[in-house]
Amino acid sequence: VSSVQRGLAASTRDENSSLIAQLPNNQNSSVQQYNLQVQQQLDRFTSVSPMLETRAITS
Amino acid sequence: MTWFNANALFSARATDLCKSSDHDEGVAGGTGHYNGLQISVNRTLGNNLLVTGAYTYSHTLDNSNGAFNIGTNGAGGRFFITPAGPSFLLNYGNADQDQRQAFVASGVYNLPFGNGQKLGANVSRLMDEVLGGWQTNAIVTLDGGTPFDINTSGVNSAGIDNRADALTFQHVAKGFVGGTTIANRLTYFSGTFAPPPTISVNGNLVYTRAGNVDRNQFFGPVTPRWTSASSRISPSRSG
Numbered sequence: 258v259s260s261v262q263r264g265l266a267a268s269t270r271d272e273n274s275s276l277i278a279q280l281p282n283n284q285n286s287s288v289q290q291y292n293l294q295v296q297q298q299l300d301r302f303t304s305v306s307p308m309l310e311t312r313a314i315t316s
Numbered sequence: 317m318t319w320f321n322a323n324a325l326f327s328a329r330a331t332d333l334c335k336s337s338d339h340d341e342g343v344a345g346g347t348g349h350y351n352g353l354q355i356s357v358n359r360t361l362g363n364n365l366l367v368t369g370a371y372t373y374s375h376t377l378d379n380s381n382g383a384f385n386i387g388t389n390g391a392g393g394r395f396f397i398t399p400a401g402p403s404f405l406l407n408y409g410n411a412d413q414d415q416r417q418a419f420v421a422s423g424v425y426n427l428p429f430g431n432g433q434k435l436g437a438n439v440s441r442l443m444d445e446v447l448g449g450w451q452t453n454a455i456v457t458l459d460g461g462t463p464f465d466i467n468t469s470g471v472n473s474a475g476i477d478n479r480a481d482a483l484t485f486q487h488v489a490k491g492f493v494g495g496t497t498i499a500n501r502l503t504y505f506s507g508t509f510a511p512p513p514t515i516s517v518n519g520n521l522v523y524t525r526a527g528n529v530d531r532n533q534f535f536g537p538v539t540p541r542w543t544s545a546s547s548r549i550s551p552s553r554s555g
Contacts, residue, residue: 283317283344303359314348314378316317 286316318346318380318395318404345404348378348411364426364433372418376411379404396478396526409531410463416535417460424453461536466529468511479527480509490537504537 294308352374360366380395396406428434430448439447466480485507492502509529514521 283342286317286344302361303357305355305357308354308356310350310352310354310374312348312350314346314350316344316346316348 284315287314289313317342317344318402343402346378346380347404347408348376350374350376364428365423366425367423368421370420373416374414374418375416376414377409378411379408381412396523406526407531410533412463412532414463414532415460419458420455422453422455424451426451463532463535465532466509466534468509468523468527478512478523479529479531481512481527482529483508483510502537505534 290310290312292308292310294306296304296306298304352372354370354372356368356370358366358368395402397403398406426433427450429436429450430439430444431437433448436443436447466482468478468480485505487505488503490502490504512523512525512527515524516522
């Protein structure tokens with residue numbers, strides 16, 4: 258943004274326009290997810306299944 | 317990707333480089349964390365009914381509403397920017413998706429018609445094709461409240477917004493709000509809020525700190541919501 262702006266005379270500076278910028282050294286996105294799940298058959302007719310889940314995201 | 321209003325920084329630093337109101341800058345600096353415990357129970361009742369219950373308790377945190385969402389809508393919105401620049405640490409808190417509790421129950425019932433069932437066990441093959449093999453099911457979902465922010469509006473032309481300071485807060489009995497443009501919406505708490513203090517930097521007002529309200533500190537009412545309660549009949553077997 259700054260380099261573009263510096264090239265403009267004061268009278269032609271950008272006003273009320275739309276501009277999108279992204280840093281060139283942006284990091285890559287990543288996801289880490291861990292699941293731990295067990296299942297117990299309580300009787301012939303019933304089962305229970307607890308699960309722990311943790312997830313970390315960078316974006 | 318976390319988007320914020322880059323112009324907010326220019327104004328905060330009191331430069332005259334840019335006076336546009338729509339300069340969005342994206343930074344890949346967002347982080348999010350989810351931790352959850354889920355428990356599900358399955359049980360068959362008799363020969364024809366299977367019921368399932370599943371409960372989830374979880375906590376989702378991130379440092380911007382862009383950690384999970386990509387887009388420029390609301391850039392700078394709900395993301396406190398210090399005079400020195402954007403601070404992800406100050407914006408770490410409950411995520412927009414932080415719905416702490418959820419419960420789902422479902423049941424599948426095979427209707428007792430046709431061969432091998434209590435009713436119509438001796439009907440002809442043609443009648444069995446018509447009457448047999450049908451099932452009905454129902455799903456009930458009960459969700460906890462979803463979080464929301466309480467923000468101030470911007471104090472300068474760039475619209476740097478901020479979380480508010482909470483002065484008073486209390487839960488009240490749920491009741492309908494009337495006489496406004498959003499009449500008949502339920503209210504369940506009352507409070508007074510104020511913008512954080514500001515200082516003037518080269519003629520531009522900027523907030524000196526984030527508000528004392530944490531990100532997404534407030535949650536919607538934990539009213540059980542029957543988001544789905546349906547029953548339908550469909551063929552459950554062929555041939």
